[in-house]
Amino acid sequence: MNNQVNEIILIAEKAYKNKKYLRSYSLYKAIYKKYELVQIIPRLADIAFLALKQTNIKLILITNLINIGLKKNNKTKLSTELYFLKLKLLREFRKFSQFDKLYKSLQQDHQNFIFTKFEYLHYLLETEKYSEAEDVLTSIQTSNINLYKVADNFFLNKKFFDQILDSKLYIEHDTIFHKESINSKFDYIVVLVGTKEIFEKEILNFIQSLKKTSSKYLISLLIHDANNQQIKSINEIIEDLQLDNLSIFFENSKKLNLDSNETKAYYTARRYILANDMMEKFSKTTFVFDADYIINNNLYDYVKLNSDIDMTLCIKKSFRYLHLTISAGQSMFNNSDKSKIFLNFYKQYVYYILNYRKIRWHIDQIVLHVAFIFSKRYFNAKIIGNLDENNYEKKDCYFYHTFHGKYKI
Secondary structure, eight states: OHHHHHHHHHHHHHHHHTTOHHHHHHHHHHHHHHHOOGGGHHHHHHHHHHHSOSSHHHHHHHHHHHHHHHHHOOSSHHHHHHHHHHHHHHHHTTOHHHHHHHHHHSOHHHHTSHHHHHHHHHHHHHTTOHHHHHHHHHHHHTTOOGGGGGGTTOOOOHHHHHHHHTOOOOOOOEEEEEEEEEOSOOSEEEEEEEOHHHIIIIIHHHHHHHHHHOOSEEEEEEEESOOHHHHHHHHHHHHHHTOSEEEEEEEEOGGGOOOHHHHHHHHHHHHHHHHHHHHHHHOOEEEEEOTTEEEOSOHHHHHHHTTTSSEEEEEOSSSOOTTTSEEEEEEEEOSSHHHHHHHHHHHHHHHHHHHTTOOOTTHHHHHHHHHHHHHHHHHOOOEEEOSSSSSTTOTTOSEEEOTTTTOOO
């Protein structure tokens, strides 16, 4: 039996790693039904978390799996994992009172399980219990577990926030070429950053969709690490587009002394630094977009619709973690004091991280999340999410993420 089970598990795990979740789930389920191996239940629940949308079916299925596991085995290491999964499920569905009740009922060893502690941190953040969250975050950061290196650049300490805001750190970017041409009145700015390849594959499509649908904008582009011939080629393409208002930068990353992975990570955050600089220069509403977005309706109408808030952010409803809760793919900042504080902090904190060589992937979204919390906690910023009404499933949306051309309205 053991050889046969191990063989099926290997096939199921391979399917899991290849994101063939239905195949993997079916194999694991067959093992459980035939041999009643309770150790399989956490993997079944894990697959359901990844594969299913946030519906009642998902809630009921995972709840039943966990309850079966706890009924069969509630006194071993397995029960610790099952309680973690139950807390994860309750938090995903925002059942915070149930989460709190269950967590407080757990024995200390269950509470100290690092995955459970991570879920508890996010529960505290989402219920705005920030003082307690600071203590839990410190505990996780000092645990020295590689899995949670994502927490290294996350903080909640107000004193440190003020230090960053007042730090006046400066990074000199190696600007090779800059051209600014303003020929008509504009009411908002649209910021995009990428390489020559990203410009050709995605930014160009974005600009064409913006030009087709929208009015009264200044587009601000930053292309990094292009050679002279590529700069010439991009400028010729831009000229042919006949944009009324344009600010375009070409810069070289070599003086930053970053490796290739750090460079990619830094330039995901660089766009928000550029947004800060454009806001400071023009005092206009400023958008930031991933290059693979498409504009579907006039952004000027979106600006007017959201004129009474400080900013809109891409706040996710699932997979809400330190580095994922706020997606960096799309944001809008109105010309308000609170938006300016947000963007200025963003710039200074990225420079701080760069200065201490702590740049890693998702840094753009981690800093967004920190800035989001401080803006709400201490400045009462008016922030709304923009994801529900602006995605590829909404035909009348203002903009949507194509996921590198996978979706199109």
